[in-house]
Amino acid sequence: MSAITQEDLKFMTLAYEEAKQGYAEGGVPVGSAMSCNGELLAKGHNKRVQDNNPIAHGEMDCIYNAGRRANYRDVTLYTTLSPCMMCSGTIVQFCIKRVVIGENKNFDGNIEFLQTNGVEVHLLDDAKCTQLMDRFIQEKPHLWNEDIAVEE
Amino acid sequence: MSAITQEDLKFMTLAYEEAKQGYAEGGVPVGSAMSCNGELLAKGHNKRVQDNNPIAHGEMDCIYNAGRRANYRDVTLYTTLSPCMMCSGTIVQFCIKRVVIGENKNFDGNIEFLQTNGVEVHLLDDAKCTQLMDRFIQEKPHLWNEDIAVEE
Numbered sequence: 001m002s003a004i005t006q007e008d009l010k011f012m013t014l015a016y017e018e019a020k021q022g023y024a025e026g027g028v029p030v031g032s033a034m035s036c037n038g039e040l041l042a043k044g045h046n047k048r049v050q051d052n053n054p055i056a057h058g059e060m061d062c063i064y065n066a067g068r069r070a071n072y073r074d075v076t077l078y079t080t081l082s083p084c085m086m087c088s089g090t091i092v093q094f095c096i097k098r099v100v101i102g103e104n105k106n107f108d109g110n111i112e113f114l115q116t117n118g119v120e121v122h123l124l125d126d127a128k129c130t131q132l133m134d135r136f137i138q139e140k141p142h143l144w145n146e147d148i149a150v151e152e
Numbered sequence: 153m154s155a156i157t158q159e160d161l162k163f164m165t166l167a168y169e170e171a172k173q174g175y176a177e178g179g180v181p182v183g184s185a186m187s188c189n190g191e192l193l194a195k196g197h198n199k200r201v202q203d204n205n206p207i208a209h210g211e212m213d214c215i216y217n218a219g220r221r222a223n224y225r226d227v228t229l230y231t232t233l234s235p236c237m238m239c240s241g242t243i244v245q246f247c248i249k250r251v252v253i254g255e256n257k258n259f260d261g262n263i264e265f266l267q268t269n270g271v272e273v274h275l276l277d278d279a280k281c282t283q284l285m286d287r288f289i290q291e292k293p294h295l296w297n298e299d300i301a302v303e304e
Contacts, residue, residue, distance in 0.1 A: 048220060055207065055216050055242065064207050068200060071303045089241020090207065094301045149246045151223045 004122050008076070008100050011035050012124060015078040016102065018045035018058065019132055025050050028147045029136045032062035033078040041075065042066035048147055057147070059087040063094070072096045080129040082109025084148055092117045102129030106137060107148065156274050160228070160252050163187050164276060167230040168254065170197035170210065171284055177202050180299045181288045184214035185230040193227065194218035200299055209299070211239040215246070224248045232281040234261025236300055244269045254281030258289060259300065 011033045018031025028046040035041060044061030047053050056064075059079050072094045082104035083091065091099060091114060098120045104111065105125075114121050137144045145152055163185045170183025174197040186193040196213030199205050208216075211231050224246045234256035235243065243251060243266060250272045256263065257277075266273050289296045297304055 052219055053216060054218075054220050054246075055212055060207050064205060066206075067204055068206050068298065070298060071301060073303070084241075085245035086238070086242040089236075089244075090238040092241075093237035094206075095303075146220065146222060149223060151225070151247075 001120050002098070004100070004124070007035075007038055008078070008122070009124075011040065011076070011078045012080075012100060012102060012126065012129075014040070014043055015058070015080050016126075016129055016132070018043050019080045019129065022046050022050075022058070023132060023136060028057075028143060029132050030058035030079065030081045032058040032080070034062050034066050034075055035078070036075050046147070049143070055086065057084065057087050059083055060090060063090060076100060078102075080126075081107055081133055082111060082123075083114070085110055085113075088113050091119060098122075100124065102126040103133065105130050106133040153272055154250070156252070156276070159187075159190055160230070160274070161276075163192065163228070163230045164232075164252060164254060164278065164281075166192070166195055167210070167232050168278075168281055168284075170195050170214075171232045171281070174198050174202075174210070175284060175288060180209075180295060181284050182210035182231065182233045184210040184232070186214050186218050186227055187230070188227050198299070201295070207238065209236065209239050211235055212242060215242065228252060230254075232278075233259055233285055234263060234275075235266070237262055237265075240265050243271060250274075252276065254278040255285065257282050258285040 015031040019029040022045040023029035027049040042065040047056035076098040080102035088110040167183040167185040171181040175181035179201040180198040183197040194217040199208035228250040232254035240262040
């Protein structure tokens with residue numbers, strides 16, 4: 001298992017900037033970035049509110065922005081929040097083999113599912129990612145429940 | 153477990169029509185429909201080629217077309233082909249509790265994963281769905297492999 005690098009932290013900062021942009025737009029503040037051999041492929045953030053799009057979680061928006069690819073070999077996906085089952089299933093289906101997660105305190109996600117399916121997962125436990133998401137959940141609990149389909 | 157109804161067959165026909173439209177457009181011919189208490193909510197089909205969109209599998213396009221929802225209670229999702237891990241993860245995350253599948257001969261999908269996660273799954277083993285997909289895979293094997301991220 002490869003260690004976290006300075007490059008990883010740089011890409012996570014880009015994902016966090018995407019999350020902040022989502023927050024500023026009134027949306028769900030989850031951001032994502034994708035790299036391949038040290039180069040940025042795409043960024044994205046949750047656009048449920050902005051695009052009236054229930055499948056545009058941060059990771060999905062990023063994968064969409066990366067366009068069609070023959071394969072996801074050597075790709076690392078960065079996400080500010082631990083991936084839900086939609087995004088985790090997508091990571092596994094597309095054979096993305098390395099995922100760096102900002103935090104899982106606000107949403108546990110599916111780290112074990114990813115690891116069981118051969119994905120190398122790094123959890124940063126990043127305070128800034130945690131604080132932004134925590135603030136959003138306190139401010140807009142109904143929107144957050146809608147995003148992860150929790151019935152109220 | 154509820155039985156398959158005439159209504160289910162009607163919605164599967166709509167999903168198949170979507171798949172045929174996708175084929176005519178030069179795309180991956182997987183179609184989908186979604187109903188709630190007997191009413192059509194949305195239809196969709198794979199748009200990888202048409203929209204240059206790697207996450208627009210038939211089921212995902214259908215869920216996108218249905219727009220934002222507070223919950224997916226009483227929803228049935230119809231798909232001509234057994235769902236991949238992206239679509240299966242989405243079904244589980246959004247708590248869609250009933251899925252009707254046209255066929256799984258051309259792609260096994262994740263029926264056991266769905267069932268383990270409490271989804272009621274009906275497999276129709278529909279000859280028309282099977283023939284359309286089989287024809288496409290023979291004609292465009294590279295596109296099919298790209299759609300499910302199989303490296304060549």
